Amino acid sequence: xxxxxxxxxALVGMLFVALLVVTGLFNPNFxxxxxxxxxxxxxxxxxxxxxxxxxxILTRGIDVSVxxxxxxxxxxxxxxxxxxxxxxxxxxxxxxxxxxxxxVNAVGITLLRVPPIIMTLGTLGIYRGLMRVITxxxxxxxxxxxxxxxxxxxxxxxxxxxxxxLALLALTMVLTLxxxxxRYFYAVGDNEDGAYLLGLPVRWTxxxxxTLAGLFAAFAAVVFTSQIGFVSMNAADGFxxxxxxxxxxxxxxxxxGVGTPLGAAIGALFLTAVHSMLIFLGVPGIWDNxxxxxxxxxxxxxxxxxxxxxxxxxxxxxxRGDLSGGEPS
Amino acid sequence: xxxxxxxxxxEFFLVVLLVVEIAVLGLINPVFFxxxxxxxxxxxxxxxxxxxxxxxxxxxxxxxxxxxxSIMGLASITLGLAWVAGINIFVALAIALLVGxxxxxxxxFFVAKTDVNxxxxxxxxxxxxxxxxxxxxxLLDKLGFKAYGSAGLAAYQYEGITGLPDEFIALTEGTVGxxxxxxxxxxxxxxxxxxxxxxxxxxxxxxxxxVNPKAAEYSGVxxxxxxxxxxxxxxFGAALAGTMLTSYFTSARADxxxxxxxxxxxxxxxxxxxxxxxxxxxxxxLLAGLILGFLRQGLLALGVTSDLIQVVVGALLIGAMATxxxxxxxxxxxxxxxxxxxxxxR
Numbered sequence: 122x123x124x125x126x127x128x129x130x131a132l133v134g135m136l137f138v139a140l141l142v143v144t145g146l147f148n149p150n151f152x153x154x155x156x157x158x159x160x161x162x163x164x165x166x167x168x169x170x171x172x173x174x175x176x177x178i179l180t181r182g183i184d185v186s187v188x189x190x191x192x193x194x195x196x197x198x199x200x201x202x203x204x205x206x207x208x209x210x211x212x213x214x215x216x217x218x219x220x221x222x223x224x225v226n227a228v229g230i231t232l233l234r235v236p237p238i239i240m241t242l243g244t245l246g247i248y249r250g251l252m253r254v255i256t257x258x259x260x261x262x263x264x265x266x267x268x269x270x271x272x273x274x275x276x277x278x279x280x281x282x283x284x285x286x287l288a289l290l291a292l293t294m295v296l297t298l299x300x301x302x303x304r305y306f307y308a309v310g311d312n313e314d315g316a317y318l319l320g321l322p323v324r325w326t327x328x329x330x331x332t333l334a335g336l337f338a339a340f341a342a343v344v345f346t347s348q349i350g351f352v353s354m355n356a357a358d359g360f361x362x363x364x365x366x367x368x369x370x371x372x373x374x375x376x377x378g379v380g381t382p383l384g385a386a387i388g389a390l391f392l393t394a395v396h397s398m399l400i401f402l403g404v405p406g407i408w409d410n411x412x413x414x415x416x417x418x419x420x421x422x423x424x425x426x427x428x429x430x431x432x433x434x435x436x437x438x439x440x441r442g443d444l445s446g447g448e449p450s
Numbered sequence: 451x452x453x454x455x456x457x458x459x460x461e462f463f464l465v466v467l468l469v470v471e472i473a474v475l476g477l478i479n480p481v482f483f484x485x486x487x488x489x490x491x492x493x494x495x496x497x498x499x500x501x502x503x504x505x506x507x508x509x510x511x512x513x514x515x516x517x518x519x520s521i522m523g524l525a526s527i528t529l530g531l532a533w534v535a536g537i538n539i540f541v542a543l544a545i546a547l548l549v550g551x552x553x554x555x556x557x558x559f560f561v562a563k564t565d566v567n568x569x570x571x572x573x574x575x576x577x578x579x580x581x582x583x584x585x586x587x588x589l590l591d592k593l594g595f596k597a598y599g600s601a602g603l604a605a606y607q608y609e610g611i612t613g614l615p616d617e618f619i620a621l622t623e624g625t626v627g628x629x630x631x632x633x634x635x636x637x638x639x640x641x642x643x644x645x646x647x648x649x650x651x652x653x654x655x656x657x658x659x660x661v662n663p664k665a666a667e668y669s670g671v672x673x674x675x676x677x678x679x680x681x682x683x684x685x686f687g688a689a690l691a692g693t694m695l696t697s698y699f700t701s702a703r704a705d706x707x708x709x710x711x712x713x714x715x716x717x718x719x720x721x722x723x724x725x726x727x728x729x730x731x732x733x734x735x736l737l738a739g740l741i742l743g744f745l746r747q748g749l750l751a752l753g754v755t756s757d758l759i760q761v762v763v764g765a766l767l768i769g770a771m772a773t774x775x776x777x778x779x780x781x782x783x784x785x786x787x788x789x790x791x792x793x794x795x796r
Contacts, residue, residue: 183569233772234779236725238514238569239715240771246712246764253757362516366573375567407588411581417574418560425564 164393173337181377199261223335310377495743512727522692522707530611530702554685558678660727
């Protein structure tokens with residue numbers, strides 16, 4: 122129980138619920154199930170990109186190209202659809218594009234040893250540029266109707282894509298908490314040299330992390346293309362930074378090896394919900410960024426203070442234990 | 451620095467690269483051999499240099515500041531709002547630069563006071579400063595202050611706060627001989643930062659913090675104070691960049707410089723600074739910034755679209771880093787071989 126209270130998931134989760142309640146008190150309309158479902162639906166893109174980014178951050182890396190990867194995958198999806206490809210094939214092409222883009226990052230980082238931030242900053246420019254080169258800079262519109270349909274399906278009043286998101290979240294939860302190979306992400310991020318000496322495939326683990334980040338970005342691309350029905354050239358612009366912010370907010374530490382998919386998803390939900398809540402509170406949308414940034418700073422600062430206070434307490438307890446000759450607690 | 455060491459340095463390589471680049475571009479399009487054109491072209495990217503030069507100092511400490519692109523917009527809109535409020539344009543300029551310094555100090559405070567990764571902190575302030583810049587005009591307008599300038603909201607949304615006085619526009623239009631003012635300012639800024647970095651205790655401490663923060667702390671370096679100043683300089687540079695762009699575009703906007711993040715960091719890294727801290731020079735950053743800027747200008751002149759240029763710049767960044775890493779690995783390998791060979795030989 123204490124470890125639950127101390128966890129970042131709990132902190133941000135409670136903050137999230139508190140904010141929901143406050144918003145609801147000011148504007149009862151907010152408590153309608155539709156608004157809650159709408160928040161989930163709207164945050165789906167960011168949740169998916171954030172989950173992919175999580176694998177990279179767990180290995181102590183960083184990927185600032187995920188937004189561009191999502192954009193590129195969306196362009197591939199739109200272009201192939203307009204060429205008359207069947208839906209399944211086009212989606213597969215988009216997912217493959219995402220994985221390939223992620224694998225390119227992985228090759229640069231694991232094989233060429235380019236620092237992750239430099240590599241992915243470089244590919245951020247490359248993928249964004251490629252997007253426009255492929256389309257000639259214009260939006261992809263007039264997509265066939267079949268891509269927009271899945272967005273309308275729903276089960277128990279909850280949209281199909283929200284179910285997909287929940288399924289992917291559950292899958293990553295099981296993976297990261299129960300599957301041995303997926304624990305390698307944590308091991309490599311916590312102590313790369315140690316993992317290497319234990320005989321873990323460090324480079325392959327990093328490779329997998331960046332490829333997964335690309336794949337999840339492509340999932341996100343499929344979702345938002347279906348939701349909005351066209352591909353703009355600014356698609357998923359700036360999502361890389363939001364995904365990092367969401368991870369940090371959800372307790373996935375940039376120093377590697379710490380964090381859970383649930384935390385990351387809550388972080389992403391929070392960042393998106395801020396937008397809806399501010400609107401319900403009557404604050405103009407332009408304050409979104411200021412608010413999100415301030416919350417991020419506040420959370421990492423509070424987390425730092427709590428962490429250092431706890432460490433100090435433990436150290437003092439140990440000193441007292443030593444002086445009285447008793448067992449250190 | 452003796453000549454031999456200079457010839458082997460990264461900066462010398464960049465000088466050669468710059469000369470070759472201008473020569474190649476000039477052979478393709480003789481416009482590039484016209485010194486006046488060449489110098490005038492720098493106006494398109496001096497804002498990158500203003501932001502990248504002090505960022506070098508931050509990266510030397512193994513930190514990073516990605517909030518600079520938002521500080522540009524914040525400084526620009528501050529300048530515009532102050533001017534709309536009837537404040538003299540040069541006082542408004544000073545206020546905008548002060549806002550940049552305060553924003554940098556805010557970053558520096560959080561970086562120095564906590565052990566949180568600077569990337570996270572400046573990511574938070576990136577959003578925060580951008581949000582402030584976007585929200586401020588709307589807030590002031592609501593409070594009954596005509597923040598959008600004489601042309602009203604629609605014009606503001608389209609082109610920002612316009613109608614800035616001529617003497618402010620002249621700051622980027624003016625030249626000494628054929629050298630534009632901003633370029634002179636960039637050179638002066640580089641010289642100052644270079645002196646600061648190489649001739650003062652502050653500068654040397656930056657390197658020490660980047661190489662080994664523990665050693666720095668135990669040798670009595672006031673780490674926190676120095677870190678705060680590094681981020682203050684970075685904020686100041688970004689504000690300079692923002693106000694320079696305001697003068698160049700003749701309008702104050704909240705979203706100025708939004709797409710400058712990639713070129714700014716590319717300039718610092720291509721300039722030889724190690725993203726992991728401990729090395730880098732402002733001259734390297736200046737040269738790399740010029741190389742990138744002219745490359746962009748040259749490709750544009752050749753009819754390459756700016757989208758494709760983005761691809762080229764990204765590839766260049768990765769290529770330069772990969773080459774550096776491989777040269778490093780090969781160098782280590784050679785040294786190891788040499789050491790081993792000598793031992794076996796005796």
